Amino acid sequence: MFAQVLSAAPYGIEARLIEVQCDVGPGLPGFAIVGLPEKEVSEARERVRSAIRNAGLSFPQLRITANLAPADLRKEGAGFDLALAVALLVATGQVAPEASAGTLFVGELALDGGLRPVRGMLAMALAAREAGVRRAVVAVPSAPEAGLVDGIAVHPVASLGEAVAFLRGERAIPPVPRTVPEEEPPDWIDLSLVRGQEHARRALEIAAAGAHHVLMVGPPGAGKSLLAKCLPGILPLLTFDEALEVTRIHSVAGLLSPERPLLRRRPFRSPHHTVSYAGMVGGGHGIPSPGEITLAHHGVLFLDELPEFDRKVLEALRQPLEERRITVVRAGTSVTFPASFMLVGAMNPCPCGHLGDPLRPCRCRPHEVAGYRKRLSGPFLDRVDLFVQVPRLTREELLAEGGGEPSEAVRRRVEGARDVQRSRFGARGGTNAELSPKEVQRWCALTPEGRSLLARAVDHFALTGRGYVRTLKVARTIADLAASATIGPEHVAEALQYRAFPEEVLL
Ligand SMILES: Nc1ncnc2c1ncn2[C@@H]1O[C@H](COP(=O)(O)OP(=O)(O)OP(=O)(O)O)[C@@H](O)[C@H]1O
Numbered sequence: 163m164f165a166q167v168l169s170a171a172p173y174g175i176e177a178r179l180i181e182v183q184c185d186v187g188p189g190l191p192g193f194a195i196v197g198l199p200e201k202e203v204s205e206a207r208e209r210v211r212s213a214i215r216n217a218g219l220s221f222p223q224l225r226i227t228a229n230l231a232p233a234d235l236r237k238e239g240a241g242f243d244l245a246l247a248v249a250l251l252v253a254t255g256q257v258a259p260e261a262s263a264g265t266l267f268v269g270e271l272a273l274d275g276g277l278r279p280v281r282g283m284l285a286m287a288l289a290a291r292e293a294g295v296r297r298a299v300v301a302v303p304s305a306p307e308a309g310l311v312d313g314i315a316v317h318p319v320a321s322l323g324e325a326v327a328f329l330r331g332e333r334a335i336p337p338v339p340r341t342v343p344e345e346e347p348p349d350w351i352d353l354s355l356v357r358g359q360e361h362a363r364r365a366l367e368i369a370a371a372g373a374h375h376v377l378m379v380g381p382p383g384a385g386k387s388l389l390a391k392c393l394p395g396i397l398p399l400l401t402f403d404e405a406l407e408v409t410r411i412h413s414v415a416g417l418l419s420p421e422r423p424l425l426r427r428r429p430f431r432s433p434h435h436t437v438s439y440a441g442m443v444g445g446g447h448g449i450p451s452p453g454e455i456t457l458a459h460h461g462v463l464f465l466d467e468l469p470e471f472d473r474k475v476l477e478a479l480r481q482p483l484e485e486r487r488i489t490v491v492r493a494g495t496s497v498t499f500p501a502s503f504m505l506v507g508a509m510n511p512c513p514c515g516h517l518g519d520p521l522r523p524c525r526c527r528p529h530e531v532a533g534y535r536k537r538l539s540g541p542f543l544d545r546v547d548l549f550v551q552v553p554r555l556t557r558e559e560l561l562a563e564g565g566g567e568p569s570e571a572v573r574r575r576v577e578g579a580r581d582v583q584r585s586r587f588g589a590r591g592g593t594n595a596e597l598s599p600k601e602v603q604r605w606c607a608l609t610p611e612g613r614s615l616l617a618r619a620v621d622h623f624a625l626t627g628r629g630y631v632r633t634l635k636v637a638r639t640i641a642d643l644a645a646s647a648t649i650g651p652e653h654v655a656e657a658l659q660y661r662a663f664p665e666e667v668l669l
């Protein structure tokens with residue numbers, strides 16, 4: 163007999179629906195799986211066989227052929243196990259075909275028949291809904307994640323036996339309620355703990371408001387890493403759609419915990435400087451998996467000790483820094499991942515870290531300083547929107563009573579500026595950093611004084627075309643923070659403070 167059951171597989175950060183077909187007929191007993199399965203899928207035979215027997219069901223001594231369609235798609239992982247088992251049970255008359263129709267089955271079987279969760283559940287549930295599927299049977303720990311998707315009844319089962327009892331109508335398993343989880347507890351550092359560094363605090367506020375890229379330069383112990391860690395606290399929460407997108411990415415990467423099925427906070431990724439090329443941009447064996455830049459989508463990518471990163475890895479960021487997505491090609495498979503992140507870099511001005519400090523002489527030789535800076539290419543630096551100097555704290559700043567403004571107050575201003583930007587972009591949402599050339603023309607209107615100041619700056623700062631547009635966008639954000647519809651000279655002047663050519667910042 164022939165049977166067909168619906169399953170799905172993550173593909174990149176999306177998912178594809180897979181038809182699991184099963185044919186059972188006379189012939190030499192055996193169990194073959196065809197349809198481009200990778201090793202884990204082929205091993206499903208053993209898991210399905212044991213699970214069916216251990217669930218007290220019968221495994222036929224017949225010739226069994228299972229096909230995973232579409233056949234041209236590479237299949238990885240153990241998520242098809244449940245669908246394979248159900249298809250086999252339908253084909254052998256142990257489950258009625260109507261019971262499994264129109265239902266998505268996802269889960270890995272253990273030998274004893276128990277069901278385990280698989281990564282990418284959210285992406286699979288979204289793909290299923292898109293295809294009009296209204297019911298899913300998944301492993302218990304996957305249920306809250308699948309249950310985030312509106313319009314699908316998600317039935318959690320702990321084992322194959324339970325799934326079969328449910329399908330036969332012997333056991334009622336109500337669908338999980340669709341709950342939007344509570345907000346996560348704060349785990350960032352509060353800005354009120356940062357002493358001094360008014361200039362850098364303001365720069366971070368502007369960067370957060372418009373999702374601009376920042377580079378902080380200063381001596382050791384000035385507070386660069388500390389400031390960066392404050393960022394999550396001043397960024398607005400994700401919208402629900404953004405949260406689904408971010409959660410889907412983390413789910414596919416296997417980074418989602420069942421206790422927190424929906425990520426509400428903007429991601430803050432701080433990979434170590436030894437991160438590999440694939441770890442940063444995505445790739446790996448088989449179907450490419452998302453890298454740090456995609457895990458940082460809608461959030462922050464913090465690169466501490468920037469010049470220590472492999473130059474090849476940094477250069478690979480050039481394209482996603484502008485296009486906000488990355489295409490990874492591997493062994494004939496090409497996947498495009500979103501990568502709209504805010505880059506925050508931190509570095510010392512020289513290897514010893516004290517160059518430019520009047521009280522701490524720099525011990526580096528000129529060629530050492532030059533070699534250190536050469537690790538960052540001109541094109542890479544040209545993509546930075548705000549260069550920020552973070553000097554050593556003065557005695558007064560160190561000993562001052564009380565801290566600075568708390569994160570909460572800054573976040574409210576950032577949210578205000580983001581609201582203005584949202585009204586600009588309409589339904590698709592977006593930030594000033596993402597304005598297209600046409601939108602820059604439409605939305606970044608300068609007053610005559612603002613225009614003439616910016617014109618003078620082109621020569622003074624030797625601005626490139628890109629530098630010019632980036633300055634204009636930062637000025638737009640500064641004006642948004644001030645609730646000003648047009649961009650005046652005061653906004654341009656402040657944007658230019660952060661545009662000081664890198665050479666000058668570094669000296
Ligand atoms: N501006 C500051 N306000 C309050 N504490 C600070 C400040 N700067 C530094 N500190 C204290 O010093 C510690 C080290 O600072 P941080 O790691 O941010 O320095 P850094 O600028 O990143 O230095 P490095 O260049 O060596 O990485 C912080 O954890 C904090 O305790």
Ligand SMILES: [Mg+2]
Nearest residue numbers: 386387466508
């Ligand atoms: Mg640091």
